[in-house]
Amino acid sequence: MIVEDSLVVRRLLAHIVSRDPRLTLVAAVASAEEALRELPRVRPDVISMDIRLPGMDGLEATRRIMAEQPTPIVVIADSVEDASLRISMNALRAGALSVVEKPVGMETGGHERIAGTICTQLYIMSQVPVIRQRSLGAARPPQAARPEALAAPQPPALLAIAASTGGPPALAQVLGALPADFPLPVLLVQHMGSAFMEGFAAWLDGLVPLAVGIAQEGEAPRPGRVYVAPGDRHLLIGPGGLLRISGERPLASQRPAATLLFRSVAEVVGPQGLGVLLTGMGEDGAAGLAELRRAGGLTITEHESTAVVYGMPAAAVRMGGSSLSLPLPLIGPRLVQLAGRRP
Template sequence: MKSSAPIRVFLVEDSPVALTILKRILASSPEVDVVGTASNGVAALEQISTVQPQVICTDLHMPKMDGLELTRIIMAAYPRPILVISTSVDTQEDSRNVFQLLQAGAVDVFPKPSINSLSDYEQVKHELINRIKVLAGVTVFTRHASRTEPVALRTPPTSPKSKPEAFSLKPASNSPFSILNSQFSIPKVVAIGASTGGPQALHAILKQLPATFPIPILCVQHISEGFLQGLVDWLATECSLRVKIAQPGELPKPGTVYFAPERQHLQLDTQRRFITVSTPPVSGHRPSATVLFQAVAACYPRSTIGILLTGMGRDGADGLQAIAQAGSTTIAQDEQTCVVFGMPKEAIALGAAQHILAINEIAPMLLNRVF
């Protein structure tokens, strides 16, 4: 059987050292082919239409044209998956800029490898190549500069003849828990799990919620180490809700969005205060959405809204099932608006998702349930 062609990757990076490291990493994989490089956005645009890469990796800060402007132009003229490779953000301005790239159409962020990170070379290599493989399977659509609303990033449909199903707020027909819908009490907490494409999806949901949202929102977002605080800072400037990283012993408050800390599972004690633990990863992740979902299912039976968003793998699927089995509401993001339809697909296959909704339908449902 003939092997598939390597993934065509274009690198935009103004640091010669970082560029050398990236090329070395990607050259080690027969599944990746670096088809071009540029030191800034202007030089990149001169080549991209000719070499036709499948994935573009870009830095944020560059002379002549930075990564944000480059992303906007690419998504308007040559739409394709973009991975932002940048140093972890140290200032609120940098964090806003990095996540503005995601808002502009980039798919994911990855920490820039350095000489200091070469001690973890094999791990960095594995993670970066896997990230590029995921992005190579993502289909993106043209984003016009005049548009301000979220534009869906979608995986290819399972069948070229299939048509998107029109989802409503009705329970998913394959859910064994649908009969419980009429028996739910007033929600006391929202729990959300997300991975690849999650920052954009979370932004789409949280931006629609008012500061008076009457219950806390607990989140697990799989994101490269060093970028969580940047995500929190960006969402805090974009949304009316308060956004922060959960602290051990803290009692969740209404109108506040809490994120699990880096490298820590987020749970709740018998008084419903936060606990953070360093137990082994679940489904390959720490923090894990399943760990959080199981904790809220135990602490808030019949009064949780669990939401599983875009992402690769199956983290959160078992946890969403635990929430449903505890008599609470469960939602999975639909295939058509997922960047990667992995985690929600697994939950749907389990029958754990009572509602399958497009990303822009989730916030209206939350508002309908809690007000």
């Protein structure tokens, strides 16, 4: 189902979808109210959701859909408007699965790339099982997650954290539990279209106690700050302890790649590295997390009970890369506990 108030863009999206053999259009509506009326009748596998709608906006529509008839939602957003970006990020927090750039016309530069991204995201997200939003605080840790199950052999020096599908709200929850004087630098990889990374970092900066910004080449990471991988670039920690921004080819179709981040942490700080892998589709980060654990670092994966998509954490567990698996609400407090073990 397409939800888009502009007739021109609605027809363009319908044309884009119609060209992809993986997708079938069941409805194209001009308002959130109409979408809510049609939803029980057409029962789509995935919804393309505009954010700026007349009447009820896309954020409120996302909240209503996730509460009443949970359906995978892909936000189609104008990447250049700050207000639209903030609404898009909040829609992800409300249950939407991903955000992609809105097409502006067949003749504009990059149209085929944007069209391909939209169709791929719609197809992938249509496969994600979603449930009514639950209170994550009610989740219980798995049997292995006892307080004594994880202890740092050396005082940690650096935290690397990565996520993909469902990542923005998960990252907001984990980082939101860290105090402003958290004693470690935080390096962060989130799979998201490059056009949205500045807005994502700004949105996160307004939500969590730590200062959040886009990582810069050659920057010396400081405690209590979050360094977000730039759009379409790998984020690494270099041999001298400085940040590296790399245009190296994508790894398993991902740039930035979580595996390359974790691998660099394993190589540079080894047993003083902390690695966290959250919700996401695929296996990015799993091999790198395993390398970090073999180097003596501590590694945490999000438990299946809270992950929107248990693909990346599950792969890390299979590869032996997880020191401990925890439900999302317990990860932040455990990081505070671990980082507090100073010499």
